[in-house]
Amino acid sequence: MKAVTIPRFGGPEVLEVQELPRPKPGLGEVLVRVAAATVNPTDLSLRSGARRPDLPPPYIPGMELAGVVAEAGEGVAWPTPGDRVMAIVVPTRPEGGAQAEYVRVACDALAPVPHGITLEAAATLPMNGLTVRRAFDLLGLPRGATLAVTGSAGAVGGYAIELGKRLGLRVVADAAPADEALVRGFGAELVVPRGDEVARAIRAALPEGVDALIDAAVQGALVLPAIRDGGQVAAVRAFQGESERDIRIHHVLVTEYAHHGAALQELARMASEGGITLRVAETYPPEQAGEAHRRLAAGGVRGRLIITF
16 A cells, blocks of 8 residues: 655655555454545654654654545444545554555544545544544533634634634634634634734733633743633643643643544534534645645645645
């Protein structure tokens, strides 16, 4: 089978397409014929060596996929061959990640792809959708609470706004002028300028501070002044800085929901009903994976970059 591989750490030029043996599904697993796998910041970290698996190379990047079940392993009642599915996989596992023609996936990580959603669009949902679901589960906000979101034009930020509105929250979001209409379209009631002064802008609009903030822009301690005493932050990466005023910091690890297929299925249902916006920015063949890495690293991508097989 064809797979995007990282034979050594370095820049985008180290990525190679290799022919590898087709895996066999084990107990409680299926083999997915991958149609689409996204490119994420975690892939850039793996490629550069900032994230080093405790395994020898080559590594297969990719944390989320969508495709069609090719083969079911022992003990599998669902899904069956031919079913369209999506899932998270962890690229640091021995068998590698999602950017390969065939990938073994545990059944409890899978969710069906609803009718009317393409496999390319479906691949954009698992990792960021479950990241946001995990964030809300940690925050436990009641209806009517006030939520701020940074990085609102990105995938995590957009899902956070849309899911926050479904939970009955009042959402304030950041945006550059060019993205303000996009962010308001997700459902933000209030939009403030993005950047290092975002907390000041939120406090100017909401002097009492917000109840919680999802920091998809990874601004760390810069966002704390926006939050009321005793409020909460959901940090999608390691939080940079120290808390203050009894603000609780939650570290959101999507790997904790990697086998939460039921939550992913609920997100897919919302997407099929139009409650979650799936955005594909551009697709690339495996041979152009390096170009996808360069574009993602350059910033400003609105939507997701996809490797298609």
